[in-house]
Amino acid sequence: PQYLFRLSEMELLERERQAKERRIRDAGFPVIKTLDTFDFKAQPSVNQELVRGLMRGEYMDKKENVLLIGNSGTGKSHLATALAFQACCQGKAVRFFSTTGLVTQLLERREEKQLSKFHQKLARLDLMVLDELGYVPFSKAGAELLFECVSKAYERTSLIVTSNLPFENWAEIMGSERMTGALIDRLTHRVHILEANGESYRLAESKKRLKRNDRKS
Ligand code: ADP
Ligand code: MG
Numbered sequence: 001p002q003y004l005f006r007l008s009e010m011e012l013l014e015r016e017r018q019a020k021e022r023r024i025r026d027a028g029f030p031v032i033k034t035l036d037t038f039d040f041k042a043q044p045s046v047n048q049e050l051v052r053g054l055m056r057g058e059y060m061d062k063k064e065n066v067l068l069i070g071n072s073g074t075g076k077s078h079l080a081t082a083l084a085f086q087a088c089c090q091g092k093a094v095r096f097f098s099t100t101g102l103v104t105q106l107l108e109r110r111e112e113k114q115l116s117k118f119h120q121k122l123a124r125l126d127l128m129v130l131d132e133l134g135y136v137p138f139s140k141a142g143a144e145l146l147f148e149c150v151s152k153a154y155e156r157t158s159l160i161v162t163s164n165l166p167f168e169n170w171a172e173i174m175g176s177e178r179m180t181g182a183l184i185d186r187l188t189h190r191v192h193i194l195e196a197n198g199e200s201y202r203l204a205e206s207k208k209r210l211k212r213n214d215r216k217s
Pocket of ligand 2: 076077078131132162
């Protein structure tokens with residue numbers, strides 16, 4: 001019996017491990033990034049304390065959102081992925097979308113008359129990442145479907161949104177001022193805002209590399 005108990009405990013742990021693996025797989029991360037590879041010194045504009053607080057995951061229980069705003073290459077997607085990965089580890093149901101990828105899927109599902117089924121699936125999530133809002137403008141239908149998605153998530157599913165655009169310019173990609181206002185309203189009702197305003201990490205890295213090569217030659 002002692003032996004049997006130990007065995008089932010091991011089975012339980014194994015099952016938990018498998019469930020976690022499944023949650024990570026289902027989240028659909030394009031690349032996995034974690035916080036331990038994020039160099040806060042390289043991006044001093046990022047509020048480290050806030051990031052570490054968010055890693056605890058309570059924002060999801062309170063259905064709060066996280067917005068990461070800043071120019072390209074400042075680690076927004078990295079941080080969004082690290083937060084979402086941590087959420088998977090904490091037992092949450094997560095989906096990572098590039099915003100344009102999500103809009104494309106919404107348009108396709110609508111075409112196939114599968115939209116409400118897709119929304120039902122999304123409704124089961126604790127956290128949804130909308131990465132890189134702002135690089136590509138949406139069609140009118142695309143913007144409306146995205147707005148619907150954000151509305152449905154409101155106070156039910158936490159959203160992490162990354163964008164290179166300040167709010168003032170969101171209407172340019174959404175097309176409509178009124179819809180953009182309503183979208184920002186829902187997104188920011190309960191929100192943590194992280195700003196990354198430094199130099200691009202990639203650019204800084206390649207500059208360093210160039211300098212090293214210069215010294216060598
Ligand atoms: P953004 O989404 O803001 O455009 P990314 O998160 O895609 O930027 O970052 C670009 C690349 O640089 C990624 O490979 C990312 O892991 C890396 N990176 C960015 N900032 C940092 C940082 N502070 N520490 C470590 N790696 C970083
Ligand atoms: Mg990005």
